[in-house]
Amino acid sequence: MAVAGATLIALSACAGGGGAAAGNGKFTYLHVTEDPATPAIIKELAGNECTAENKALPYDDQKIAQAQLDQKVQLLAGQKGLPTMFSAGGAPTVTQSLDKSGSLVDVDAALTKLGVADDILPAAKSTIKALYGGNDIALPYQFNIEGFWYNKKIFTENGLTVPGTWDELVSDAKVLNDAGVQPFATGASGQGWPITRLISGYAFRELGPDAMANIRDGKAKLTDPAYVKAAQAIADLGSKGYLGKAPEAVDYNTIISDFLTGKAGIMYMGSWVLPNFADATANKIGSDNIGFFPFPTVPGGKGTVDQLPANVGVPTALSKAAYNDKVGAWTKCIAKNFGSAALKESGQISGFKVNTPVKTDALTSLVQDKIASTKTSVVWFETYFSSKASTTSWNNIAALVDGKTSADDFMKLVQADL
Missing domain, CATH: 3.40.190.10 (Periplasmic binding protein-like II)
Structure with a gap:
């Protein structure tokens, strides 16, 4: 799913032409x-x-x-x-x-x-x-494209509509939380990428599709105000309890289970989750009850909702x-x-x-339509990171959303390893 970093060793020149x-x-x-x-x-x-x-x-x-x-x-x-x-x-x-x-x-x-x-x-x-x-x-x-999957029934029962802006998403999360429903199914046990991708999602909407490439190319640093703002936005979700009581103890399989059993109303995940949705034994809420919306816009930001995170x-x-x-x-x-x-x-x-038509279920067709309409895709938080920086990011994200590390300190830790 998410590519990990690796130590780069020197390569011998291998010009094309023959070879074993x-x-x-x-x-x-x-x-x-x-x-x-x-x-x-x-x-x-x-x-x-x-x-x-x-x-x-x-x-x-x-x-x-x-x-x-x-x-x-x-x-x-x-x-x-x-x-x-x-x-x-x-x-x-x-x-x-x-x-x-x-x-x-x-x-x-x-x-x-x-x-x-x-x-x-x-x-x-x-x-x-x-x-x-x-x-x-x-x-x-x-x-795979990435975005927010949501429980249609829970949204309807709580009078919610699909959010188009970050403020609307946070407002919806408050309504769910006040109603006793966990807003987001997520976790940081093992690897924390399900949460760190929310940081890059916010950064892309704030700064545009080059947000992480600019970090790679040295044109910006994670400690710059706009990137710290993105980390703070996600930290705020954690401080308000919108990410669950103990995200540091929740692993990938539990994230999927929390969403498919109706415990949480929203889940950020890639389309690789479609087989889980198609599993009638695991999916207790039903595929017809699942909807999708892209990462919402940030007021005044340069990014647009049609720039989908993809891999x-x-x-x-x-x-x-x-x-x-x-x-x-x-x-x-x-x-x-x-x-x-x-x-x-x-x-x-x-x-x-798909040059020869194939009959697919509604959610697969939805993803296909989203892919077909996407001209510009964006990456994820750790795409251009070294192995060390990726590990630092994953290992410290729980502390960020638990309030044990500030947004500024979190970004300083990761930036130091780039």
């Missing part, structure tokens, strides 16, 4: 074991829409634990042996270094030459470019050394067919167009 992987006669896909759905879809394509491509260059499935991915990819790059297609490194900096060394295919250029560039959704392309410094160097086999799961890169006409044919077939196959086979939403 280029001559193995297979379309090798090295993917993380934690994502069994994507390779299953590729395998399905190999036996159907991409039969001819598979006959010319047989599909070869390889897997590795995500915790070992960065080290393995960098080792293979140093040996000029990157597989044809592979899950990109956990930290964007790892993949950017591979790109700078000449190891990766320019995906946008390749798809344009193949005549299928338009089969990548604009929002997915925008997200990839945001991750990799403006370069389109990955395929979006998964695509592409574990992005997938192509080896320049292994790329040839047969790989290009595979890539073209994937671009044209993966979007439909992913929905049909596993209900997975990707960054590819």
Whole structure:
């Protein structure tokens, strides 16, 4: 879901042209074991829409634990042996270094030459470019948007409408809290990203879509007043009890459960939660009772509600050394067919167009419509952070919303590790 940071080690130059992987006669896909759905879809394509491509260059499935991915990819790059297609490194900096060394295919250029560039959704392309410094160097086999899911019944019972501004959201939270309903299902046990993403959400609406890129590029610091204001806004939710009594003790699964059992009225989460919503055993409130609204605007802010936070799961890169006409044919077939196959086979939403209609449930269709209408996406709080800074952020967010750390001190702690 959320990519973690990783230590960057030096890479040997790997200019395209030959390489061990280029001559193995297979379309090798090295993917993380934690994502069994994507390779299953590729395998399905190999036996159907991409039969001819598979006959010319047989599909070869390889897997590795995500915790070992960065080290393995960098080792293979140093040996000029990157597989044809592979899950990109956990930290964007790892993949950017591979790109700078000449190891990766320019995906946008390749798809344009193949005549299928338009089969990548604009929002997915925008997200990839945001991750990799403006370069389109990955395929979006998964695509998730983020925002607030809400319990329609609870809203109706309390006379609430979907908030369009931050002040309206806070006002709705007060109404729910006064009525004895926990406003937000969230938590910070293990990793605190469900709450830290509220900080970046506010910052994007206050400062515009470049808010976190400006931190990365040294044009701004987290200790600047506008960023501290964002942290303070989220701290205020905690001090008023809107995030629950003890968010530091609530883990990811409990967050989902609190929302799906009707304990809380609102939950900030990505569209990766759709399978949870479709689970009739876990979903006690019913899918028909779930609505969605984007992060609201901040008065006077530069950001807009159509700039949705998004991610592409574990992005997938192509080896320049292994790329040839047969790989290009595979890539073209994937671009044209993966979007439909992913929905049909596993209900997975990707960054590819759905060229063959697939019947989906109402919430999946809602997410698809939101993605289709999104031209500019934004990232999340820790996107460009080092591993150390990400850990500092996650480990200290509970103290911020519990009132044990000030917004200014929280931002100072994270900024010190950037």
